[in-house]
Amino acid sequence: MSLHEVPNIAPRCGDCPIRHRAVCARCETDELAQLDAIKYYRSFEPGQTVVWAGDRMDFVASVVTGVATLTQTLEDGRTQMVGLLLPSDFVGRPGRPNAPYNVTATTDLLMCCFRKKPFEDLMGRTPHIAQRLLEMTLDELDAAREWMLLLGRKTAREKIASLLAIVARRDASLNLRTPSGRMAFDLALTREAMADYLGLTLETVSRQMSALRRDGVIELEGKRHVIVPDYDLLLDEAGDDADGGYLP
Amino acid sequence: MSLHEVPNIAPRCGDCPIRHRAVCARCETDELAQLDAIKYYRSFEPGQTVVWAGDRMDFVASVVTGVATLTQTLEDGRTQMVGLLLPSDFVGRPGRPNAPYNVTATTDLLMCCFRKKPFEDLMGRTPHIAQRLLEMTLDELDAAREWMLLLGRKTAREKIASLLAIVARRDASLNLRTPSGRMAFDLALTREAMADYLGLTLETVSRQMSALRRDGVIELEGKRHVIVPDYDLLLDEAGDDADGGYLP
DNA sequence: CAAAATCCTTGACGTAGATCAAAGATACGC
């Protein structure tokens, strides 16, 4: 349910195959046991919908493997992606019965779910979980606002470059990155999904990807595997924000 | 720090002239006293900056009267508004030392501030304040995502209509609204601020405002006072989202 | 009350990205 740098340093959550950035960062073993008691797994195929906007959603979850998206649509079918869920990201909101957006798997997707009621109870008993959730939600809000800048003011080329930079950065924590700016990753999104992310059409996305390749900013192997020979060059293209980004 | 319907039903916070949606919704009198002890007021003139992006921000605050904006900028000066603060809205984030965005007064502005350290301490002691803050942050996130749909997929005319509908709705709780859809309000934003909100240029905003007037969707008295003869008509123009909006 | 800011409107024109259309890649089933 977010988009930023993910340190992925949280301790393992019981026997759960993923490090629950969401709920485990400061968990005591006792709490981990309680989380384990209420968790279960669900898997989805590419294209499958996890929940429809407006539907009751009686669980919260974090992504174990795969990619999911949050999307919003207008009556006439125009759609805008409003969230991109990568492994360790969290979906769902304690205190809200219904899902505000469509949640869709774009790849094979495994989610670790917690039934909402017991999760909320646990949250009520352990204040630091609520605090952690607040922290995460604030991160998401920052990401959403960065995204707003992209949607409102960046050119198509800058949008593409920014998206690639974001995905590359997320992958960088896991994947190989040479000391130079060279890095490679797979883009788990179709051109259409990229377009929905960026507020463009898929044709424009395709054209701009070709243009970036032509200009040597990126290399493409097949359609989805991207190589960034010089990360700084990509960031230049992305026209990243002034105001220096805020200090830690 | 958000954009939705604000019921404004929270009890008064001590002698504070505003109902602190943020921190008082479920406050005990004891906690109110503690909040009162650490609060102070600051006022700003139109155009004045409350904090610069990146600067240390050692308080959280809620807007008492007036309007403020959160903006982000690219190096070349392109700017995007990412938050609109109306009375009762909350700014600032416990746990983060620096402000991520520029906060600027667009009218005369009075803020009720709480020094961050004591506020955080209080939050640590009273879990429901953290919960309330989480709730508010989730509301903001929803608003940000609605805004993303606007920025990414709506036409200029729809953008304007959506903005007017949002402001009208915020005002509706305070202002007069006849049983029919007729309503009137003052727009505390310049054309340029509207443009920054909507990801447009000020010329396009001006043209679309004129077009909406010409088409009888709105009436204008002077530049800032807007009359909406038929609110449903405005909502049609705004091309509001499908998926029915989620049920309460 | 003139002079100078601001803020807003309107026009003429250019362009980035949308739309429409066709065809190449790649994968999948039989």
Added chain:
DNA sequence: GCGTATCTTTGATCTACGTCAAGGATTTTG
């Protein structure tokens, strides 16, 4: 191996919105 479906690329054209420019309205200042 061939047909079908999905995804992607590329081209030709259109258009909504941006850019540049001029001129009102309204307020502020001296």
